[in-house]
Amino acid sequence: MPKGQPTVVPDDGLTTRQRRHRPLLMVYTGDGKGKSTAAFGLALRGWNQGWRIAVFQFVKSAKWRIGEQTALEALAGVHAEKGVGGPVEWHKMGSGWSWSRKAGTEADHAAAAAEGWAEVKRRLAEQRHDLYVLDEFTYPIAWGWVDVDDVVAALRDRPGHQHVVVTGRRAHPALLEAADLVTEMTKVRHPMDAGQKGQRGIEW
Amino acid sequence: MPKGQPTVVPDDGLTTRQRRHRPLLMVYTGDGKGKSTAAFGLALRGWNQGWRIAVFQFVKSAKWRIGEQTALEALAGVHAEKGVGGPVEWHKMGSGWSWSRKAGTEADHAAAAAEGWAEVKRRLAEQRHDLYVLDEFTYPIAWGWVDVDDVVAALRDRPGHQHVVVTGRRAHPALLEAADLVTEMTKVRHPMDAGQKGQRGIEW
Numbered sequence: 001m002p003k004g005q006p007t008v009v010p011d012d013g014l015t016t017r018q019r020r021h022r023p024l025l026m027v028y029t030g031d032g033k034g035k036s037t038a039a040f041g042l043a044l045r046g047w048n049q050g051w052r053i054a055v056f057q058f059v060k061s062a063k064w065r066i067g068e069q070t071a072l073e074a075l076a077g078v079h080a081e082k083g084v085g086g087p088v089e090w091h092k093m094g095s096g097w098s099w100s101r102k103a104g105t106e107a108d109h110a111a112a113a114a115e116g117w118a119e120v121k122r123r124l125a126e127q128r129h130d131l132y133v134l135d136e137f138t139y140p141i142a143w144g145w146v147d148v149d150d151v152v153a154a155l156r157d158r159p160g161h162q163h164v165v166v167t168g169r170r171a172h173p174a175l176l177e178a179a180d181l182v183t184e185m186t187k188v189r190h191p192m193d194a195g196q197k198g199q200r201g202i203e204w
Numbered sequence: 205m206p207k208g209q210p211t212v213v214p215d216d217g218l219t220t221r222q223r224r225h226r227p228l229l230m231v232y233t234g235d236g237k238g239k240s241t242a243a244f245g246l247a248l249r250g251w252n253q254g255w256r257i258a259v260f261q262f263v264k265s266a267k268w269r270i271g272e273q274t275a276l277e278a279l280a281g282v283h284a285e286k287g288v289g290g291p292v293e294w295h296k297m298g299s300g301w302s303w304s305r306k307a308g309t310e311a312d313h314a315a316a317a318a319e320g321w322a323e324v325k326r327r328l329a330e331q332r333h334d335l336y337v338l339d340e341f342t343y344p345i346a347w348g349w350v351d352v353d354d355v356v357a358a359l360r361d362r363p364g365h366q367h368v369v370v371t372g373r374r375a376h377p378a379l380l381e382a383a384d385l386v387t388e389m390t391k392v393r394h395p396m397d398a399g400q401k402g403q404r405g406i407e408w
Contacts, residue, residue, distance in 0.1 A: 021403060024395060032387035034232055034242035037249075041241030041272065042406070044248070048271030049405040067252030068245065074282045074289065075275055085278065131405075163406070182393040183236035188386035191228060199225060201253040201335075202246070202367070 023161045024180045029138060029171040032185030039133045039165045040068040043088070046163070047075050050086040051130035056120055057092035058113055058136045058168075066204045086130070091116075113140035117151065127160040138168030141175065152178045227365045228384045233342060233375040236389030243337045243369045244272040247292070250367070251279050254290040255334035258327065260320055261296035262340045262372075270408045290334070295320075317344035321355065331364040342372030345379065356382045 026042075028035040043053050055072065069090050076088035091098050093112050100115065117140065123129060140146045152174050155164055166175065176182050198204070230246075232239040247257050259276065273294050280292035295302050297316050304319065321344065327333060344350045356378050359368060370379065380386050402408070 022395075024403075024406060026406075028238055030390070032389075033385060034238060034245075034387045034389065037245030038238035038242040038389075039245075040248060041238075041243075041245035044244060044275040045241075045271035045408065046405045048274045051405060067249035070252045071248040071279055071289065075278055078278045078282065085275065176392070179393060180395045181237060182391075183238045184390040184392050185236075185238065185242075186234070186388040186390055188380070188388050189383060191226075191384045199228075201250045201255060202228060202230075204249065 021161065022180075023158070024163050025155055025178060026163070026165040026181040026183075027138075027171050027176060027179045028165065028167045028183050028185060029169060029176075030184035030186050031169060032187040033190065034185045035167040035169075036066075036135050037068075038183070038185075039135060039167045040072065042165055043068075043072060043131060043133055044075075046131040047072070047079070047085040047088060049130075051163075052087050052089075052128070053131045053133070054089045054123065054129040055091065055133040055135060056116055056137070057090075058116060058134065058140055059093060067201065089129075091119075110140075110143070110145040113145040116140075117146040121150075121154045124154060124158045124162060124164075127162060130162060132162065132164045134164065134166045136168045137166045138171045138175070141172050142170050148172045148174050151175065225365065226384075227362070228367050229359055229382060230367070230369040230385040230387075231342075231375050231380060231383045232369065232371045232387050232389060233373060233380075234388035234390050235373060236391040237394060238389045239371040239373075240270075240339050241272075242387070242389075243339060243371045244276065246369055247272075247276060247335060247337055248279075250335040251276070251283070251289040251292060253334075255367075256291050256332070257335045257337070258293045258333040259295065259337040259339060260324055260341070261294075262317055262320060262338065262344055263297060271405065293333075295323075314344075314347070314349040317349040320344075321350040325354075325358045328358060328362045328366060328368075331366060333366060335367045335369070338368065338370045340372045341370045342375045342379070345376050346374050352376045352378050355379065 028038050043055065046053050072088045073090060075085055079085040079087050093116055096112060097116055097119065099119065120132060120134065141148050141151060156178055232242050247259065250257050276292045277294060279289055283289045283291050297320055300316060301320055303323065324336060324338065345352050345355060360382055
């Protein structure tokens with residue numbers, strides 16, 4: 001739905017305008033398909049608003065270049081050439097982050113994840129972006145590679161007007177508690193259950 | 205996840221390659237946020253594969269131009285200018301479809317929805333596109349504006365290799381039964397519950 005009416009009007013001392021423009025922490029979780037896809041779809045909307053978008057993919061596979069990266073980088077090109085939309089940065093962990101000089105060892109995912117989160121935290125403090133997509137960030141939290149209390153505090157206290165969307169299964173209860181919007185993607189049926197492998201354009 | 209292993213290998217006489225490349229009927233349903241966003245995110249992936257994408261928005265509001273439309277049309281422009289990605293067509297019902305000469309009366313949504321579906325059916329028969337996004341198409345089905353048996357038969361018997369994704373709440377059981385992939389987006393928490401109205405870049 002394009003627009004909606006709130007079901008209650010809270011007594012929080014904010015005007016409707018202030019409340020409307022409150023920056024959001026969003027979590028897409030669950031076992032179903034569509035979590036990352038929905039987050040990248042949200043980036044499309046933000047791009048159209050001229051937002052400064054940054055994607056951080058907390059995934060281990062360095063080989064993984066998904067279609068959304070190419071598409072969003074093409075949109076970043078449209079922004080650079082024609083001044084429409086907003087800029088897009090895409091960072092993926094792989095075997096070391098793009099901003100890092102360290103080549104990174106495949107074995108040291110925990111350190112890489114912690115480094116990625118430290119960078120996100122710095123950027124939040126600097127108000128570098130308008131929308132942060134922290135893709136698959138639930139896993140480094142679940143595995144204890146980053147401290148969930150530190151994550152929640154940094155997100156809760158982030159300055160200015162920065163939207164954050166986190167994707168991944170098994171989102172930590174403290175993260176869900178801090179979120180403004182939580183959608184659980186529930187798998188009802190998936191082609192892999194019927195013996196089908198993932199395919200190009202659908203899974204990546 | 206970029207790639208996955210099937211949980212079972214079916215005895216269906218198909219090779220892995222044939223099975224992998226089987227065209228999919230996907231349904232994103234449920235009350236949670238992220239259904240349309242995930243479908244448009246899938247369009248990003250398809251664009252990157254050079255697929256011919258067509259979006260059909262079965263929504264009543266003619267005013268509604270969402271960010272994804274601008275972004276996907278910008279990607280269509282990148283395709284036209286630079287030959288990367290694929291072409292994208294975006295059709296919305298509003299008060300009459302773009303291909304229709306009829307201005308359409310606001311009162312006649314049922315006829316407009318039926319006309320939209322008839323056009324989708326023609327294009328499926330002609331194999332015009334590689335990915336069809338039938339956004340909010342569950343509603344005209346639920347309201348009886350299009351016949352669900354006709355929809356299921358046309359989708360089931362579609363020729364060639366055409367992917368279809370349908371979004372919207374209250375998906376008809378017959379549609380779910382016919383689908384290869386179904387994800388239910390469950391609302392766990394939504395800002396509107398806390399009295400917040402929808403905001404630009406997030407809701408549209």
